[in-house]
Amino acid sequence: MRVTDIIGLLLPLALAEKLVIPEVEEAVRLQLAQFSEYYVDADNQTLDSLDAFSSHNARGVEERQASSYWYESIAHQGISAFNDNPASYKVYRNVKDYGAKGDGTTDDTAAIQRAISDGNRCAPGACASSSSTNAVVYFPGGTYLVSSSIVSYYATHLIGNPNDVPILKATAVFNGFGVIDGAQYQAGGVLPYGATNIFWRQVNNFIIDLTAIPAENAATGIHWPTSQATSLKNIVFRMSSNAGTQHQGIFIEEGSGGFMSDLTFYGGKYGAVFGNQQFTVRNLAFYDVVTAINQIWNWGWTFQNILVSNCTVGLDMATRDANSKEVVGSAVFFDSSFVNTKIAFNISRNANSTPRTGGSLAIENVSLRNVGTAVNYGPTTTALLAGTTSSTVITSWVSGQVYRPNGPNKLAGTQEPFTRPASLLSNGKYYQRSKPSYAELPSSSFSSVRAGGAKGDGKTDDTAALQRVITAAAASGKVVYFDAGTYIVTSTLFIPAGSKIVGEAYPVIMSRGAFFNTINTPQPVVRIGNPGQSGIVEWSDMMVSTQGAQAGAIMIQWNLASPSGTPSGMWDVHTRIGGTKGSNLSYADCPATPSSTVINNNCRSGNIAMHITPSANNLYLENVWLWTADHDVDDPQLRQITVYTGRGLLVESQLGNIWLVGTSVEHHVRYQYLFRNTQNVYAGQIQTETPYYQPNPSARSPFPLNTTSDPNFDVSCPKATAAANCAEAWGLVVKASKNVLVYGAGLYSFFSNYSTACSAAGASTLCQQGMVLYDAAATSNFRIYGLNTVGAYGMIYKDTVRMATYDYNINVFPSSIISFNNAV
Ligand SMILES: *[C@@H]1O[C@H](CO)[C@@H](O)[C@H](O)[C@H]1NC(C)=O
Numbered sequence: 001m002r003v004t005d006i007i008g009l010l011l012p013l014a015l016a017e018k019l020v021i022p023e024v025e026e027a028v029r030l031q032l033a034q035f036s037e038y039y040v041d042a043d044n045q046t047l048d049s050l051d052a053f054s055s056h057n058a059r060g061v062e063e064r065q066a067s068s069y070w071y072e073s074i075a076h077q078g079i080s081a082f083n084d085n086p087a088s089y090k091v092y093r094n095v096k097d098y099g100a101k102g103d104g105t106t107d108d109t110a111a112i113q114r115a116i117s118d119g120n121r122c123a124p125g126a127c128a129s130s131s132s133t134n135a136v137v138y139f140p141g142g143t144y145l146v147s148s149s150i151v152s153y154y155a156t157h158l159i160g161n162p163n164d165v166p167i168l169k170a171t172a173v174f175n176g177f178g179v180i181d182g183a184q185y186q187a188g189g190v191l192p193y194g195a196t197n198i199f200w201r202q203v204n205n206f207i208i209d210l211t212a213i214p215a216e217n218a219a220t221g222i223h224w225p226t227s228q229a230t231s232l233k234n235i236v237f238r239m240s241s242n243a244g245t246q247h248q249g250i251f252i253e254e255g256s257g258g259f260m261s262d263l264t265f266y267g268g269k270y271g272a273v274f275g276n277q278q279f280t281v282r283n284l285a286f287y288d289v290v291t292a293i294n295q296i297w298n299w300g301w302t303f304q305n306i307l308v309s310n311c312t313v314g315l316d317m318a319t320r321d322a323n324s325k326e327v328v329g330s331a332v333f334f335d336s337s338f339v340n341t342k343i344a345f346n347i348s349r350n351a352n353s354t355p356r357t358g359g360s361l362a363i364e365n366v367s368l369r370n371v372g373t374a375v376n377y378g379p380t381t382t383a384l385l386a387g388t389t390s391s392t393v394i395t396s397w398v399s400g401q402v403y404r405p406n407g408p409n410k411l412a413g414t415q416e417p418f419t420r421p422a423s424l425l426s427n428g429k430y431y432q433r434s435k436p437s438y439a440e441l442p443s444s445s446f447s448s449v450r451a452g453g454a455k456g457d458g459k460t461d462d463t464a465a466l467q468r469v470i471t472a473a474a475a476s477g478k479v480v481y482f483d484a485g486t487y488i489v490t491s492t493l494f495i496p497a498g499s500k501i502v503g504e505a506y507p508v509i510m511s512r513g514a515f516f517n518t519i520n521t522p523q524p525v526v527r528i529g530n531p532g533q534s535g536i537v538e539w540s541d542m543m544v545s546t547q548g549a550q551a552g553a554i555m556i557q558w559n560l561a562s563p564s565g566t567p568s569g570m571w572d573v574h575t576r577i578g579g580t581k582g583s584n585l586s587y588a589d590c591p592a593t594p595s596s597t598v599i600n601n602n603c604r605s606g607n608i609a610m611h612i613t614p615s616a617n618n619l620y621l622e623n624v625w626l627w628t629a630d631h632d633v634d635d636p637q638l639r640q641i642t643v644y645t646g647r648g649l650l651v652e653s654q655l656g657n658i659w660l661v662g663t664s665v666e667h668h669v670r671y672q673y674l675f676r677n678t679q680n681v682y683a684g685q686i687q688t689e690t691p692y693y694q695p696n697p698s699a700r701s702p703f704p705l706n707t708t709s710d711p712n713f714d715v716s717c718p719k720a721t722a723a724a725n726c727a728e729a730w731g732l733v734v735k736a737s738k739n740v741l742v743y744g745a746g747l748y749s750f751f752s753n754y755s756t757a758c759s760a761a762g763a764s765t766l767c768q769q770g771m772v773l774y775d776a777a778a779t780s781n782f783r784i785y786g787l788n789t790v791g792a793y794g795m796i797y798k799d800t801v802r803m804a805t806y807d808y809n810i811n812v813f814p815s816s817i818i819s820f821n822n823a824v
Pocket residue numbers: 002003004041042043044
């Protein structure tokens with residue numbers, strides 16, 4: 001689709017018929033502003049969000065011309081290398097091959113379910129999780145009538161044609177919890193899998209239509225308890241807006257997410273019901289919903305670029321339990337708009353709330369137009385921040401504990417907003433860009449790695465074949481298509497400027513052998529550009545992993561400089577070390593052994609997960625999970641494992657302009673996030689976990705100190721005097737950097753030597769001493785909204801000085817600081 005078409009499509013919005021001038025103009029303007037990143041995108045790439053949006057609003061999907069999609073017509077030769085039957089197991093399933101009609105009259109429920117369940121997959125209730133049964137269930141354009149839930153299985157991608165977005169239409173007598181049920185309740189009312197272990201799945205490009213279900217009947221679009229490396233993207237929810245409607249778009253009650261973007265909700269009682277530890281949601285639009293977002297519980301939640309139009313309440317987080325305690329931990333909400341809405345934020349936090357920081361909220365750069373009350377104190381219906389019958393912008397307002405850098409100071413009111421460097425912004429908002437779907441390209445523009453000779457079978461050394469395909473594609477302007485599979489590499493894979501790489505169902509690049517196993521001369525597994533080179537690389541939907549001991553593996557090394565205004569990007573690209581079939585770092589190889597102090601060097605794998613080097617800049621990361629496994633994904637009991645990876649994400653980009661949207665980094669030895677000699681970083685939300693084995697061994701081992709960039713525990717935790725839990729992985733370190741702006745951080749230490757006693761509420765000895773560290777001398781404009789820590793005595797350290805202690809800031813489970821500023 002071209003730029004001109006899009007503007008043409010947007011103007012006759014359905015909304016326009018309902019609003020009077022000048023609201024029409026305002027609505028259109030807001031939508032244009034909301035989606036502007038797509039149509040002004042300099043390389044005209046990503047139109048898919050707008051596509052689904054406009055297909056619903058402007059032309060109506062029924063009238064749309066069916067349009068092909070490269071992924072539907074490309075040869076399907078993806079495999080699951082470590083499946084029990086790799087020769088017969090199908091990764092790709094087109095629902096029409098299983099009998100679905102998509103004709104709007106046939107009940108397609110059973111056919112779709114056959115497409116999902118085919119091939120001995122990881123079914124809810126029968127299987128805990130699996131790394132070798134991933135699948136893509138593809139939906140061509142059409143209207144698929146469903147009478148009960150489409151029950152998704154573990155590691156399943158449900159993907160619609162973005163050029164002809166399929167409609168999942170619930171029948172009037174629909175029965176089930178979710179048109180898509182991402183985790184179907186089992187007998188006894190238990191969720192399958194364990195919501196915090198649900199990884200690696202997506203739902204993209206759908207219209208979910210509940211409008212045939214009578215308004216008074218409860219109905220749900222997607223039930224989605226979920227965790228890291230998952231996403232919902234480019235989905236329209238159509239619900240009844242009749243009085244008393246009981247429809248809801250998304251329902252999440254548990255998990256440790258996660259990311260979602262580009263969602264549009266029409267009508268309903270609730271657009272989204274959100275309950276999960278933490279999440280990043282971006283680019284959501286709610287029209288004519290009673291309550292756009294019902295936050296039932298959380299620790300921390302990041303809301304970026306949200307539009308709420310003609311609703312009663314925008315974000316309702318006024319949730320208390322039977323004992324009047326706050327249930328919602330905190331929310332950070334920014335670059336957003338509320339139009340024709342009664343209450344933007346409904347909260348129940350006040351000066352006397354228990355726990356002390358429960359219900360914390362930060363708002364920044366939120367515009368209101370015809371909004372009754374900006375922030376309403378629910379229990380007594382009192383305006384904490386007034387609305388307006390015309391329009392206004394809330395530059396920054398917070399409720400919670402504030403440190404500047406000393407504290408705690410309780411605040412409910414206006415404060416100065418973060419100082420945003422212009423280079424991180426697009427039209428005054430933080431730059432954003434959704435994952436490219438390359439929907440406009442024909443299948444002839446793609447170059448398959450399997451067609452190019454790589455095997456992806458988890459055995460063959462594919463280094464040379466992959467390099468040939470990648471090099472040739474960059475030279476000829478093709479997109480590299482990684483068919484599903486596990487591709488072994490024995491030396492560095494080089495990705496040159498100009499590369500576009502997209503994977504099917506998270507294909508894995510897996511390092512193996514001696515080249516990556518020298519602890520003091522680490523080598524990149526995947527190297528993006530060489531220092532001094534510039535250009536753009538786009539990379540999505542893949543994983544980088546290791547087999548066996550790889551003590552010198554730099555999983556991803558990013559050297560490439562990119563032009564300002566057109567950053568390079570990495571979407572849904574993850575590192576995954578250990579815990580899976582074929583990794584040789586499973587329970588059988590690397591079991592957790594709390595009662596032993598022996599370090600098994602065969603379980604040292606990964607020197608650093610991702611290094612953004614000094615020469616790199618202008619890089620956008622979205623939904624990236626750098627994970628060293630804490631348990632064996634294929635073990636029926638999910639038993640814990642001990643695998644050592646040296647470091648998480650190291651950012652040393654001198655020019656900076658780094659966006660980290662919905663990223664998490666877990667279980668690395670010395671630190672999770674470390675920013676050093678860098679500048680201009682947007683990060684929201686970031687999430688970390690300390691390795692479960694620490695302090696057995698401590699973070700001093702098994703990787704020797706890198707005196708250039710590692711935090712030096714010998715200085716901060718002198719062996720003779722420091723507590724045993726002092727030398728533990730930092731969640732976040734900022735050294736000699738400026739403009740590091742964090743919008744939501746969940747930094748957790750749940751374990752000490754595999755025991756959770758240290759993170760239990762009221763624990764007297766916490767799991768570790770400190771979580772966030774920055775240097776006083778050389779760091780400037782380091783700010784955090786919504787910092788949540790678990791299991792750390794000191795939430796923030798300035799050098800060796802503890803600035804914030806957990807027990808002054810107790811929240812629903814973590815401790816929370818709603819706003820931190822390293823300078824007064
Ligand atoms: C984007 O597409 C429009 C319309 O096809 C074209 O005029 C414009 O030059 C394109 N921009 C770039 C940077 O390719």
